[in-house]
Amino acid sequence: MTIKGIDVSKHQKAGKVNFEELKKLGYDFVIVRAGYGKVLAQKDTAFESHYKAAKGAGLHVGAYHYSYAVNVAEAEQEADCFLKWIKDKELDYPVAFDIEDATQKVLTNKQRTDIALAFMEKVKAAGYYVMIYSSASWLGSKLDMDRLKDYDVWCAAYVDSEANIKKYYDGEYGIWQYSSSIVLPTVYTSRLDHNYAYKDYAKIIRDGGYNNLKKVSAPATPDIETPTSDNSDVIDLGDIENWVPEVGGGVEIKNANMYVHAQLPAIRYKEVTGVGIVNNYRKGTPHPYQVSIYLPSGSVRKGWVNEDDCRKPKSDVFTQI
Numbered sequence: 001m002t003i004k005g006i007d008v009s010k011h012q013k014a015g016k017v018n019f020e021e022l023k024k025l026g027y028d029f030v031i032v033r034a035g036y037g038k039v040l041a042q043k044d045t046a047f048e049s050h051y052k053a054a055k056g057a058g059l060h061v062g063a064y065h066y067s068y069a070v071n072v073a074e075a076e077q078e079a080d081c082f083l084k085w086i087k088d089k090e091l092d093y094p095v096a097f098d099i100e101d102a103t104q105k106v107l108t109n110k111q112r113t114d115i116a117l118a119f120m121e122k123v124k125a126a127g128y129y130v131m132i133y134s135s136a137s138w139l140g141s142k143l144d145m146d147r148l149k150d151y152d153v154w155c156a157a158y159v160d161s162e163a164n165i166k167k168y169y170d171g172e173y174g175i176w177q178y179s180s181s182i183v184l185p186t187v188y189t190s191r192l193d194h195n196y197a198y199k200d201y202a203k204i205i206r207d208g209g210y211n212n213l214k215k216v217s218a219p220a221t222p223d224i225e226t227p228t229s230d231n232s233d234v235i236d237l238g239d240i241e242n243w244v245p246e247v248g249g250g251v252e253i254k255n256a257n258m259y260v261h262a263q264l265p266a267i268r269y270k271e272v273t274g275v276g277i278v279n280n281y282r283k284g285t286p287h288p289y290q291v292s293i294y295l296p297s298g299s300v301r302k303g304w305v306n307e308d309d310c311r312k313p314k315s316d317v318f319t320q321i
Contacts, residue, residue, distance in 0.1 A: 062093030
């Protein structure tokens with residue numbers, strides 16, 4: 001899954017971005033800067049205009065805050081401002097904490113991480129789906145990402161391929177800001193930040209009731225009379241209805257694609273069939289299970305697979321691995 005979007009602030013003049021044209025070009029989301037700093041007067045002067053126009057065009061909208069905080073107290077003040085700015089806004093995309101300022105560069109990794117957590121935990125407690133934004137370099141060297149593992153990542157990296165991001169940051173991310181220099185002449189006369197999202201954030205947020213949106217309830221399932229059958233045409237899939245893959249347990253896949261990353265659409269191996277072991281699990285990602293599949297030739301295929309492709313292996317097959 002790859003979803004296209006942009007992010008904007010007062011640097012893109014209010015009323016000058018043609019969001020309706022952006023929608024026609026196949027873009028689905030806009031993340032708007034709500035403001036910066038710890039004072040209410042630092043609200044982005046284009047926030048209201050950009051928000052209204054993007055919503056009016058039928059785009060999914062999120063918001064972000066640019067931070068200058070150099071300690072936890074200031075980060076909490078920034079969170080208070082941000083929450084006031086976005087109050088009553090219908091945001092169906094994540095809200096993000098942008099940490100990258102030169103004033104924060106002189107701090108330690110622990111201090112920067114403390115600041116990020118102070119802001120994000122306060123905003124999360126208010127009911128929002130929060131993520132952290134920074135450059136791949138900062139994510140890889142200036143923050144303790146183990147402490148931030150509960151939050152999605154919006155990674156800025158202006159490189160020619162995603163493989164090159166790993167030179168700076170080897171972790172996972174839900175959104176990749178891949179360019180700040182692309183011009184869409186029918187949308188805006190100057191350059192725009194461009195992004196790919198790898199999760200259906202609009203659905204996650206709506207279904208989960210985040211961002212103070214009303215949770216979407218699944219429709220009731222009608223009672224259906226089940227016809228009798230002799231089960232002569234039923235295929236045994238290893239009781240898949242009652243089985244969930246577990247890390248360290250066995251798994252079987254059939255003609256399944258194996259992906260480079262839990263969140264990315266890049267395929268490592270196509271149409272793999274075999275049995276193996278579940279190595280890892282990343283909840284909420286498109287390809288949540290990392291597996292090692294053992295082929296009859298003796299070689300091993302390792303990658304991430306979709307949940308629907310995982311089957312319970314026959315126990316006698318698995319014990320031979």
